[in-house]
Amino acid sequence: xxxxxxxxxxxxxxxxxxxxxxxxxxxxxxxxxxxxxxxxxxxxxxxxxxxxxxxxxxxxxxxxxxxxxxxxxxxxxxxxxxxxxxxxxxxxxxxxxxxxxxxxxxxxxxxxxxxxxxxxxxxxxxxxxxxxxxxxxxxxxxxxxxxxxxxxxxxxxxxxxxxxxxxxxxxxxxxxxxxxxxxxxxxxxxxxxxxxxxxxxxxxxxxxxxxxxxxxxxxxxxxxxxxxxxxxxxxxxxxxxxxxxxxxxxxxxxxxxxxxxxxxxxxxxxxxxxxxxxxxxxxxxxxxxxxxxxxxxxxxxxxxxxxxxxxxxxxxxxxxxxxxxxxxxxxxxxxxxxxxxxxxxxxxxxxxxxxxxxxxxxxxxxxxxxxxxxxxxxxxxxxxxxxxxxxxxxxxxxxxxxxxxxxxxxxxxxxxxxxxxxxxxxxxxxxxxxxxxxxxxxxxxxxxxxxxxxxxxxxxxxxxxxxxxxxxxxxxxxxxxxxxxxxxxxxxxxxxxxxxxxxxxxxxxxxxxxxxxxxxxxxxxxxxxxxxxxxxxxxxxxxxxxxxxxxxxxxxxxxxxxxxxxxxxxxxxxxxxxxxxxxxxxxxxxxxxxxxxxxxxxxxxxxxxxxxxxxxxxxxxxxxxxxxxxxxxxxxxxxxxxxxxxxxxxxxxxxxxx
Ligand code: ZN
Numbered sequence: 248x249x250x251x252x253x254x255x256x257x258x259x260x261x262x263x264x265x266x267x268x269x270x271x272x273x274x275x276x277x278x279x280x281x282x283x284x285x286x287x288x289x290x291x292x293x294x295x296x297x298x299x300x301x302x303x304x305x306x307x308x309x310x311x312x313x314x315x316x317x318x319x320x321x322x323x324x325x326x327x328x329x330x331x332x333x334x335x336x337x338x339x340x341x342x343x344x345x346x347x348x349x350x351x352x353x354x355x356x357x358x359x360x361x362x363x364x365x366x367x368x369x370x371x372x373x374x375x376x377x378x379x380x381x382x383x384x385x386x387x388x389x390x391x392x393x394x395x396x397x398x399x400x401x402x403x404x405x406x407x408x409x410x411x412x413x414x415x416x417x418x419x420x421x422x423x424x425x426x427x428x429x430x431x432x433x434x435x436x437x438x439x440x441x442x443x444x445x446x447x448x449x450x451x452x453x454x455x456x457x458x459x460x461x462x463x464x465x466x467x468x469x470x471x472x473x474x475x476x477x478x479x480x481x482x483x484x485x486x487x488x489x490x491x492x493x494x495x496x497x498x499x500x501x502x503x504x505x506x507x508x509x510x511x512x513x514x515x516x517x518x519x520x521x522x523x524x525x526x527x528x529x530x531x532x533x534x535x536x537x538x539x540x541x542x543x544x545x546x547x548x549x550x551x552x553x554x555x556x557x558x559x560x561x562x563x564x565x566x567x568x569x570x571x572x573x574x575x576x577x578x579x580x581x582x583x584x585x586x587x588x589x590x591x592x593x594x595x596x597x598x599x600x601x602x603x604x605x606x607x608x609x610x611x612x613x614x615x616x617x618x619x620x621x622x623x624x625x626x627x628x629x630x631x632x633x634x635x636x637x638x639x640x641x642x643x644x645x646x647x648x649x650x651x652x653x654x655x656x657x658x659x660x661x662x663x664x665x666x667x668x669x670x671x672x673x674x675x676x677x678x679x680x681x682x683x684x685x686x687x688x689x690x691x692x693x694x695x696x697x698x699x700x701x702x703x704x705x706x707x708x709x710x711x712x713x714x715x716x717x718x719x720x721x722x723x724x725x726x727x728x729x730x731x732x733x734x735x736x737x738x739x740x741x742x743x744x745x746x747x748x749x750x751x752x753x754x755x756x757x758x759x760x761x762x763x764x765x766x767x768x769x770x771x772x773x774x775x776x777x778x779x780x781x782x783x784x785x786x787x788x789x790x791x792x793x794x795x796x797x798x799x800x801x802x803x804x805x806x807x808x809x810x811x812x813x814x815x816x817x818x819x820x821x822x823x824x825x826x827x828x829x830x831x832x833x834x835x836x837x838x839x840x841x842x843x844x845x846x847x848x849x850x851x852x853x854x855x856x857x858x859x860x861x862x863x864x865x866x867x868x869x870x871x872x873x874x875x876x877x878x879x880x881x882x883x884x885x886x887x888x889x890x891x892x893x894x895x896x897x898x899x900x901x902x903x904x905x
Pocket of ligand 1: 379440
C-alpha cells in the first residue's frame with residue numbers, strides 16, 4: 248500500500264473541494280481500495296447562501312461517479328443540518344430518504360447524493376473517506392474477523408457489524424461512533440463491507456486510509472495469508488471457440504438477451520478455477536455486497552447454465568417470499584463462470600460490463616484466498632445478500648443506465664477493418680452497441696477504433712486458413728461468439744485488358760476476393776449458428792457484378808463469384824437462422840483500393856475527369872464509406888429481419904444496374 252500524496256500536485260488545488268477531488272482520485276487509482284464506482288468520499292464546509300446566511304454543506308460523492316475520474320461537479324452539495332436531523336429519526340423509508348437527500352441539494356443539476364450520505368454526515372470530521380479495501384475485507388470476512396480487527400487496530404477504529412447500507416447503517420454508525428470513538432480513533436471498520444477514515448484535512452484523511460489498509464496488509468503477511476495460489480496446469484492450447492460460443496448461447500438464453508462472454512485464462516484465474524477447494528469457497532458469496540450487482544451472488548462452476556438458472560430462481564423465490572414488498576426477478580443468468588479448462592469467464596451486456604465483472608471477481612479471488620489462508624472465508628447470509636441485490640436504490644442505479652443500443656451484447660467480425668468501408672463498418676457497429684473484432688493485413692488495425700474494450704483489432708492475412716482460425720479463436724475468447732460477419736476485405740488490381748491478364752494475377756485477386764471469404768464463411772458458420780438472435784452476414788460485393796467495366800476482369804469476375812457464393816449460402820443457411828445479404832457499392836473513393844492511379848485510369852476509361860467520374864451516377868452524388876457501412880449495419884438490424892439473399896446497390900443509381 249503506497250501513499251500517493253504529492254505535495255506539488257496537491258499544491259495546485261486552490262479550494263478544499265479541489266483537494267477533496269484530488270485525494271478521491273488517489274483512492275480511485277488503487278484498485279485494491281475501490282473498483283468501478285465503489286467507495287465514496289465527502290467533505291463538510293461552511294458556505295454562505297444567496298440570502299447571506301452561513302450554512303454547513305456536505306459535499307458527497309454523487310451516485311454514478313467513479314472516484315478515479317471524479318470532478319468537482321461529481322460531488323453533490325447537501326445541507327448538513329437537515330441530514331443530522333434525519334439521523335435522529337427512528338425510521339426512514341428508502342423513498343423518503345431519497346426524497347430528503349434530493350430536496351436538500353443546493354445546486355440544480357448536481358448528481359444524486361450517494362446512498363451513504365447520511366453516514367458521511369454523522370461522522371464529525373471535515374473529510375471522510377470510504378473504501379472497500381481488499382486487505383480489510385480478507386480479514387473481516389473470516390469467522391473471527393471482528394477479533395482480528397480489534398487485535399490489529401485497538402481503539403484506532405470503531406468496529407461496526409454488518410448492517411444494510413442506507414439509513415439503518417448510518418444510524419448504527421452514529422451510535423457506535425458516539426459511544427466508542429476515542430481521541431485516537433482515525434477510522435471505522437464495517438465488517439464484511441469496508442473501511443472509513445476521517446480527518447481535518449484531505450491529506451490527513453487520505454493518509455489514515457492508506458495507513459489503516461497498510462496495517463491490514465502487514466497483518467495478512469505476518470499470518471502467512473498474503474501469497475496467492477499459483478496455477479498447476481497451464482492453459483491448454485486447444486481450440487475452445489465452439490465450446491465458448493455454445494456456453495454463451497446458453498447464458499444468453501437464460502439472460503433473455505445476447506451477452507458478451509469474455510474468457511480470462513491468466514495463471515491466477517486458472518489456479519483458482521482448478522483449485523481443490525473451488526467447489527466450496529466459490530459458492531459462499533461475494534466479498535462485499537455491492538459486487539453482487541455485477542457478479543451475482545454465486546459463480547457458475549462448469550457449464551450447466553440451465554441448472555444455474557434453476558438455482559437462481561429457487562434462491563429468488565425462497566428469499567422474495569420472506570419480504571413484504573413485491574420484487575421482480577432479475578435475469579437468472581450467471582455473470583461469473585469458473586471452468587478448469589479456460590479459467591474465468593465473465594458476462595455482461597457489453598464488453599465493458601464483462602470487464603467490470605472480471606475486475607471485481609479478480610479481487611474477490613484475492614479476498615477469498617487470503618481469508619481462507621487466515622482460517623476460512625465467511626460471507627454475509629443469503630438473506631442479507633438478497634436484500635442488497637434487490638435493494639431498490641441499487642436497482643435504480645442499474646435502471647439509470649437507460650435503454651440498451653440495438654446490438655447490445657452482440658459481436659461482429661469485420662474484414663479489411665483498418666481503413667475505408669471496413670473501418671466505417673467498425674464504427675457503425677460500435678455505435679450500435681456491438682463488440683467488434685476487426686481483421687486486416689495492416690497491423691494498424693490494432694488501433695483502428697482507438698483503445699476500447701469493445702474493439703479487438705487483429706492483424707490477419709485472410710488468405711491463410713491458419714491465420715483465420717487463430718483470429719476467430721482470439722475473437723471468441725475475447726467476446727464469446729459471433730453474431731454478425733461483414734465480409735469487406737478485397738483487392739482491386741490495376742486496370743488490365745483480358746488479353747494481358749496473367750493467370751497469376753487472376754488467382755491473386757480470387758485468393759482474397761473469393762477463396763478467403765469461403766474460408767471465413769465456412770469457419771464462421773458454426774459460430775453464427777450459435778448467435779442468440781440469429782446470425783447475419785453482409786457481403787460487400789460491387790456494382791461490377793451487374794455492370795462490369797473494361798479492364799477489370801479479375802475484379803468483376805471475383806466479385807461475381809463471391810456474390811454467387813453468398814447467394815448459395817443464403818439458400819443453405821436460412822434453416823440455421825442465418826441471413827446473408829449483399830451490398831453492391833460503386834465509386835466509393837475514400838477506400839484503400841482507390842489509389843490516385845486507379846482513379847485516374849478508371850476515369851479515363853469512361854472518358855471523364857476524376858471529379859465528374861466521382862459523381863457519375865443518377866443522383867449526382869458522392870458515395871462515401873460511411874454510406875455503405877451504415878447500410879451494412881442496418882442490414883444486420885431488425886429492419887431487415889425478414890430479408891436474406893438480397894442484393895442492394897449503394898451507388899447513387901446506375902443506369903446499367905437499374
Ligand atoms: Zn460501502
